[in-house]
Amino acid sequence: MSVSGLRMSYGERQVLRGVDLDMRRGETVALLGPNGAGKTTTIEILQGLRRRTAGEVRVLDEDPARGGDAWRARLGTVLQNCHDHPRWQVGTLLAHVAAHYPDPWETGELLEALGLGGRANSRVRDLSGGQRRRLDVALGMVGRPEVLFLDEPTTGFDPEARKEFHELVETLDMTILLTTHDLAEAERLADRVAVLVRGRIEVFGTSRELAAAVQAPCLVRWRDGAEQTDDPSELAWKLHQKYDGPVPDLEIRRPTLEESYLNLVERSAA
Amino acid sequence: MNTLALGIRRGLIEQGSILRDGKELGANVAGLVIYLMLILWIGGNPAGGGIGMTAFITVGFIAFTVFSAGITTLPMLIAADQEEGALRRLRTLPRGLPVYLTGRATSLVAHIALNSVLILAIGNLAGGLALPSSLYGWATLTWVLLLGTLAVVPVGAMIGALLPSAKTAAAVVSLPTMLLMIASGVMVPMTMMPEPVRWFAQVFPLYWQGHGLRAAFLPSAAAEPGGVWQLGTAAAVMGAWAVAGMVLAPRLLRRAIRT
Numbered sequence: 001m002s003v004s005g006l007r008m009s010y011g012e013r014q015v016l017r018g019v020d021l022d023m024r025r026g027e028t029v030a031l032l033g034p035n036g037a038g039k040t041t042t043i044e045i046l047q048g049l050r051r052r053t054a055g056e057v058r059v060l061d062e063d064p065a066r067g068g069d070a071w072r073a074r075l076g077t078v079l080q081n082c083h084d085h086p087r088w089q090v091g092t093l094l095a096h097v098a099a100h101y102p103d104p105w106e107t108g109e110l111l112e113a114l115g116l117g118g119r120a121n122s123r124v125r126d127l128s129g130g131q132r133r134r135l136d137v138a139l140g141m142v143g144r145p146e147v148l149f150l151d152e153p154t155t156g157f158d159p160e161a162r163k164e165f166h167e168l169v170e171t172l173d174m175t176i177l178l179t180t181h182d183l184a185e186a187e188r189l190a191d192r193v194a195v196l197v198r199g200r201i202e203v204f205g206t207s208r209e210l211a212a213a214v215q216a217p218c219l220v221r222w223r224d225g226a227e228q229t230d231d232p233s234e235l236a237w238k239l240h241q242k243y244d245g246p247v248p249d250l251e252i253r254r255p256t257l258e259e260s261y262l263n264l265v266e267r268s269a270a
Numbered sequence: 271m272n273t274l275a276l277g278i279r280r281g282l283i284e285q286g287s288i289l290r291d292g293k294e295l296g297a298n299v300a301g302l303v304i305y306l307m308l309i310l311w312i313g314g315n316p317a318g319g320g321i322g323m324t325a326f327i328t329v330g331f332i333a334f335t336v337f338s339a340g341i342t343t344l345p346m347l348i349a350a351d352q353e354e355g356a357l358r359r360l361r362t363l364p365r366g367l368p369v370y371l372t373g374r375a376t377s378l379v380a381h382i383a384l385n386s387v388l389i390l391a392i393g394n395l396a397g398g399l400a401l402p403s404s405l406y407g408w409a410t411l412t413w414v415l416l417l418g419t420l421a422v423v424p425v426g427a428m429i430g431a432l433l434p435s436a437k438t439a440a441a442v443v444s445l446p447t448m449l450l451m452i453a454s455g456v457m458v459p460m461t462m463m464p465e466p467v468r469w470f471a472q473v474f475p476l477y478w479q480g481h482g483l484r485a486a487f488l489p490s491a492a493a494e495p496g497g498v499w500q501l502g503t504a505a506a507v508m509g510a511w512a513v514a515g516m517v518l519a520p521r522l523l524r525r526a527i528r529t
Contacts, residue, residue, distance in 0.1 A: 049361055069364035077362040082355030087287035096280060099271050100363045139359070 001046070001147065001175070006055035008041055008199075015041050017199040019055070025146075028169075028176040030190035032183060034265055037196045039179035043151050046177070047075060060146060073101050076145030076174075078136050080152045083125075090127070091120030094138055101143030114138050114168070130161045137168060150178035154185060183261050195261065197268040207257070216255040216263035223248035273365045277372020285377040302388055305331050309397035318459055318493050324397040325487050328389060330456035333480040335385045336415060337451070339378055340422025341429070342443050347374065348430025349439040375423070382419060400487070407486045414482030414504070421475035421508040424515025431523045456480045460495050468495055475511045478504040 001023040008016040015038045023029050031039050044050040045057060048064035048071075057064055062071045085093050091107060098104035111117050114134045119127065127135060133153075140148060150169070154162045162185075169176070169189055180186050186193045187207045194204040195214070203213045217228040220235050229235045232252045239247045255263070271279070288294045305327065313324035351357045351370075360366035393399035402408050433439045451457060453467050454477040460468060471477040481494065482504045491499045 047362060072362075072364040075362070077359075079355055079358055079362070082359060084351070084354040084356035084359055086354065087291050088283065089287075092283055096276075096283065097359075097363060099276055099279075100365055100369065143364075 001060070001177070002056070002058050003042075003046070004056045006042070006045065006057060007053045008038070008045065008050075009053045015199055016045075016052075019196070019199070019201055021194055021201060021204065023175060023177065025175055026173070027191045028178070028189055030186035030193045031177065031179045031196055032181065032186040032193050032261075033179075033196035034181055038199045039181075039196055040151055042196070043149050043177065043179060047077065047149060048072065073143055074146045076140040076143055076148045078140035078148065078150045078153055080155055082136060083132075086123070086125035088124050089120070090116060090122050090124055090135060093124060094135070094142055097139050098142045103144055104142050105144060107142065110138050110142060129157075130164055133157075133161065133165060134168065141172065141174075145174060147175045147177070148172065150176060152179050152181070154180070154182070183258050187257065195264060197265055200268075202264060202268055211257050211260060214260040214264040216260045218255065219253045221249070221251040221253070273368050274372060276365070277369040278376045280369055280373030281376020281378075281380060284373055285380045288377070288381075298385070301331075301335075302385075302392065305389060306392055306396055309393060309399075313397040318461060320490060321488050321493055324393060324399050325484075326459065326493075328393040328397075328399055329480055329483040329487060331389050332386050332415070333418070333454075333456050333476060333483055334451060335389065336382055336418045336479060337422055337476045338447065339382050339385075340419060340426040341447055342426075342440070343381070344374070344378055344423060344426035345430030345433060345439045345443060346436045347377075348427060349433050350436040352431075353435050374427075378423065379419065382415070386415065402486050410482065410501070411486040414479060414486065414508075417505060417508045417512065418475060418479035418482070421479075421511035421515070424512070424519035427519050428515070428522050431519075431525075450474055450476055453477075454480060459493060461493060472507070475508045478507045482508075 001021075003019055003021040006016055006019040006021075007014070019038070019042060021029075021031075021042075031042060033039050041050065045052045046059050046064055048059075048067045051065055059067070060071060060074055088096075091111065094107045094111065098107050108117075108120070111120055114137060116131060116134055116138065119131060124132070124135065140150075153169070154165055157165065166185070166188055169178075176189075178186075178189060190207075192204065192206055193210050195202045195210065203210055205213065215230070217230050218232040220227050220229055220232050220239075222239060227235060232254075236247065236250065236252065239250070289298075308327050309324045313322065313327065315323045317323045317326040348357075357370065360370045363369075390399070390401065394401055402411055429443060430439060433442060450471070453463065453471040454460075454474065455463065455471065456476065460471070460477070463471070481499075482501060484494070485491070485499045485501055485504075491497055494500075
């Protein structure tokens, strides 16, 4: 999958201002960014559900704007916030969605694998929140997709359900693009993280590279003062010389990745 | 499985799931019970022009079944599909939209066919309703039902695509539907209506649906406003609604569904 110079405007409003992104087969990439950064728009363009204003986009060697049903059959989507088909039975819904694809999973096995084996005859609306989410994953992958899109998959989850969902995603063996505004989620699930802020990819790399690239200044505090610096070691050395010995109440605080990320978001917004 | 077969199967599963739903089934059965009580209590009375109330009520119920399925039920279901995310999901599936539209049409036709058959059966068994005796009568019944359905389905689909939620859909369509039902001679014989109301009602397909159905069931047109059957006009008005709707609806639907 490759994206270069992707732009999208709704009338006067520019939502994407030149997005570059590439993904290797089998890799999990997180598209991380604050609300309104353009994450969902990007995914919808990649799925061929929205026409872009400008830029080059290839997904599975095809331009999504021209992708037909055969191309679409190689993609899977786990939607955010869906309560669809409430009256249908779980097994019936999964079999119906499977029938859209040329070579789907055996639905009974898939339900079993996702821990829904006993609920095939339940109505969808009778599932618990976590079970509903697992069904969404089953619906997204029943067609044996080569690429799976997860759009803010854990929004509105309690911590327990979130953990369960993360464990489930980690077992999936396919190319995955997920959007999230939760840094911890991106770090946990993704091989590489792309930070999308105000319609542009600000950083793209492993979470270690991300930490290095977005590093916010460290805070150095001591009895007589405090200072923000990118080189705390240097400052500590100077203080050491100034006090001619141990610095009283010296404290060096490195920013967490979370703080660095927020710092990046604020900097880009300014 | 090919797209048409998959869509039809989707429609049948959908209709089955609605019938298994206690609330939906209850509302449907309640309508049939009201019909049964009406023909038992006042079915024997004359409706004017030499026809009995049973035939008049039966035609009114069938016409209204078609009309409300297209104008009320369909928009509510489409709005619910948008709200709950079924449409979003189908857009991401290969062949999702054609399967969805075929499915909706199938479930609607199944709903109308099932209720029409039940109304005719109850009317015949409990109220002694005379079914059409000739092939011509059955043919009239069939084409009027089909064309009446085609006339209201695109309109209902457009309403459903435009409204944000099922609740809004119910609120927006229920009052105009009620007024049209009263004005169109399906509850009160048309000859009892003032002249301007008659003209107003004749613009809409519901009146012509009822008129066409009466032509299938009744021996004489004595109770009709003009005193004669106007099946050509009925076909023209319902056909015009169907064609206009089918030209406009796909564009509007595509726009509503894509964004």
